[in-house]
Amino acid sequence: MDNFIGHDLVRSWVKAAVKSGALPHAHLITGQDGIGKSYLAREIAADILGVSPVKKYVDIIEYRTDKRSFGVDEVRDIIEEVNKKPFEGNKKVIIIYHGEKLTVQAQNAFLKTIEEPPKGIHIIITTDSSELLLDTIKSRCQIHKLLRLSKKQIKDFLRLHYPDLDEEMINLASAFSDGIPGRSEKFLKDEEFNNIRNITLKMLKDILTKDETLVIKYEQELAKYKNKEEDILNSLLSYIRDIMIYKDLENSKIIINRDKLEDVKQLSNMFSYSKLYELIEVINKSREAFFSNVSAAVTYDIMLLNMLEV
Known part of the structure; x- marks a missing residue:
């Protein structure tokens, strides 16, 4: 086969x-x-x-x-x-x-x-x-x-490589994959990746407090994940994408982070569209900084400060 x-x-x-x-x-x-x-x-x-x-x-x-x-x-x-x-x-x-x-x-x-x-x-x-x-x-x-796989192809991939998964977990992993098989594998078996998902979700909740001590706290947290800058930024963007979609459609079936649906619902009531767009701009500028070889510590500090100001 x-x-x-x-x-x-x-x-x-x-x-x-x-x-x-x-x-x-x-x-x-x-x-x-x-x-x-x-x-x-x-x-x-x-x-x-x-x-x-x-x-x-x-x-x-x-x-x-x-x-x-x-x-x-x-x-x-x-x-x-x-x-x-x-x-x-x-x-x-x-x-x-x-x-x-x-x-x-x-x-x-x-x-x-x-x-x-x-x-x-x-x-x-x-x-x-x-x-x-x-x-x-x-x-x-x-x-x-290479383009994203269809939902059927992702589910075929999961059933082939993870034959012991039940249908609920296949559906969750398939939703999270967003058509990318490697994302479904990270979701299923990468503990570090899932720690990043939890940290970035808590970050989005905490920045609403406007507490500047969060800069040092999260810079130290994120610094533990060396060479994982893309995972961190992509995780933030995937949550923001879900929040915007839920605000607009209230349709849980097209949420990527479906295992965090209740958190997405809560945040959709806490963020305005304008704040979400500003956060996307901050994150994209951070990505540019990483591509320009700005140090991770400096980039995270600037990103977190800018997120607090949104």
Whole structure:
């Protein structure tokens, strides 16, 4: 049975291109975190080598970093690997995860390699944010944009990978996923992620008190979750989205955080639309600060102060 659900058009196109010998040598897979980019990258790599995607292979080389960026030194290591001959056959695949972490200098250093890799070498880059990649990089890649899965596909995914889940939990996880399978998995098994959800929900309640001591309290709380800035900001935005929808429609069926429905109802009576829009602006500015490598402590402090002023 195929354990990868969704993105059928992209997958079919790749398989047909491999079979006909017309597959481009460079690919950029874009889409939200958790949408399936890594799974697809490994499947494409396996298709190129003509092997099963389940196992690991010496000619599928994967690069990822826990740091905020890939610099020129890391790219030089990748280029060195690109120029080595395949170990087992006549093809080799290089996968770079989170390509948005490539600095501008690193992208420029990698440009020639993407444009003209050695024969038999294929390069796959995944990214959550294609706008952070240079146009010169994107123009040299076959771009695969992954879209959200349908409700049925998400539920099929959950039943396949979590056969012991009851229907109530499937419905909750499916609602929270918002069409992104990785979000449903975080909801089900990532304790740290669910701690972040609880903290950000309490933050939204507490900022209504206008108590400035909350800045230090929550800056210290959030600082415990290193490299989880996206999860924190996305959690805040998902609650705000639910609050706005409930204020407007009072329809619980389209709430993402359905397990927190009573909290969403309560907050919908406490926030005005104008305050919610201002909070969204504050959070988006915080995201820009993180992309600009402003320190987490400073960014959280400014964000919390601005949230209190809303």
